[in-house]
Amino acid sequence: MKCVAALGSRSTAARWRYPVRAAASPAGGEDAGSGAVAPDTELHTRVIPGSGEHIPVIGLGTYRTFDVRPGQSVDDQREVLRRFHAGGGRVVDTSPMYGEAERVVGLVADDLGITDSLFLATKIWTRGGAAGREQAQESARLLGRATIDLMQVHNLVDLRTQLATLTELRRDGHCRHVGVTHYLSSRHDDLAALVTSAPIDFVQVNYSLLERNAEHRLLPAAADHGVAVLVNQPFETSSLFGWVRDAALPDWAAELGIRSWAQYFLKFVLGHPAVTCVLPATRVPVHMDENLEAGRGPVPDEAMRRRMVEYFHEL
Numbered sequence: 001m002k003c004v005a006a007l008g009s010r011s012t013a014a015r016w017r018y019p020v021r022a023a024a025s026p027a028g029g030e031d032a033g034s035g036a037v038a039p040d041t042e043l044h045t046r047v048i049p050g051s052g053e054h055i056p057v058i059g060l061g062t063y064r065t066f067d068v069r070p071g072q073s074v075d076d077q078r079e080v081l082r083r084f085h086a087g088g089g090r091v092v093d094t095s096p097m098y099g100e101a102e103r104v105v106g107l108v109a110d111d112l113g114i115t116d117s118l119f120l121a122t123k124i125w126t127r128g129g130a131a132g133r134e135q136a137q138e139s140a141r142l143l144g145r146a147t148i149d150l151m152q153v154h155n156l157v158d159l160r161t162q163l164a165t166l167t168e169l170r171r172d173g174h175c176r177h178v179g180v181t182h183y184l185s186s187r188h189d190d191l192a193a194l195v196t197s198a199p200i201d202f203v204q205v206n207y208s209l210l211e212r213n214a215e216h217r218l219l220p221a222a223a224d225h226g227v228a229v230l231v232n233q234p235f236e237t238s239s240l241f242g243w244v245r246d247a248a249l250p251d252w253a254a255e256l257g258i259r260s261w262a263q264y265f266l267k268f269v270l271g272h273p274a275v276t277c278v279l280p281a282t283r284v285p286v287h288m289d290e291n292l293e294a295g296r297g298p299v300p301d302e303a304m305r306r307r308m309v310e311y312f313h314e315l
């Protein structure tokens with residue numbers, strides 16, 4: 001089908017230097033032992049240029065959704081994480097800024113026995129080198145891991161100091177990758193400058209069908225400089241669902257394997273070849289299944305993405 005890019009097609013992957021492949025079923029997951037899975041039913045992965053490691057394209061955000069007070073039930077969060085992992089998901093993004101989220105991620109991952117098979121991303125969100133190192137140590141304790149897969153400077157807070165802290169932590173084996181994050185388009189130029197000059201493996205940025213500023217400079221810069229991209233707020237913190245309400249999906253969405261608006265929004269983001277992984281947050285297990293499904297099957301190419309934008313704006 002003309003407007004659907006095969007994920008990992010040689011030309012796209014070569015141009016953006018992001019070879020892709022399908023994720024292996026997780027050990028102990030629902031697919032374990034079930035034999036070969038048809039390639040287009042597997043969760044796609046993309047490569048982290050800095051390390052050559054592949055990660056699945058759908059991750060899990062934890063802002064608000066995993067902030068559960070001690071003593072309250074974490075059954076929903078445990079079930080979300082169980083389905084995420086069983087479906088091939090690995091990347092979980094959290095932060096000391098998200099209240100109890102790091103503790104809850106650590107707790108339910110330990111309950112499920114999957115702590116070591118996740119790609120855990122958290123952040124430093126404080127000022128001063130000593131405070132930064134202390135916070136990173138506490139995150140590792142809460143998450144139950146000596147080495148964190150990705151440590152990021154949250155919202156560029158105390159950037160110069162914390163970037164130095166994280167670079168040291170990576171050197172000493174306390175984290176494997178270093179990144180920077182923001183959620184405002186007004187800071188994309190700052191992120192782009194870091195992508196071109198700082199020793200970072202990842203940049204995390206807001207990007208959605210409605211808020212496409214990252215396309216101008218930041219995403220091309222990340223692709224050109226071999227920096228992996230995590231996308232936050234793919235649903236504009238859920239306000240995108242308010243825009244579409246009960247509107248019908250276009251008939252042609254089925255060609256992309258899209259059965260819900262959530263999948264429409266996520267596939268749009270994944271259609272940008274500079275994006276490595278998108279981080280939708282949910283506390284609802286069936287939403288987790290739905291979001292994971294967006295990481296399988298066809299991915300829209302540029303022509304189809306334009307069509308998706310046009311249809312959305314006509315509603």
Ligand SMILES: NC(=O)c1ccc[n+]([C@@H]2O[C@H](COP(=O)([O-])OP(=O)(O)OC[C@H]3O[C@@H](n4cnc5c(N)ncnc54)[C@H](OP(=O)(O)O)[C@@H]3O)[C@@H](O)[C@H]2O)c1
Pocket residue numbers: 060061062063064065093094154155181182183204231232233234235236237238241262279280281282283284286287288290291
């Ligand atoms: N500066 C930073 O570093 C930064 C800033 C912002 C975000 N982030 C990261 O990015 C993640 C994602 O951003 P976000 O949480 O702000 O917003 P988001 O992922 O755009 O939206 C989350 C909202 O979407 C709803 N949702 C999820 N899946 C759905 C589905 N299939 N159908 C209907 N509703 C669905 C969730 O509600 P339900 O629980 O009801 O599903 C939740 O209210 C964060 O959790 C965080 O990890 C980082």
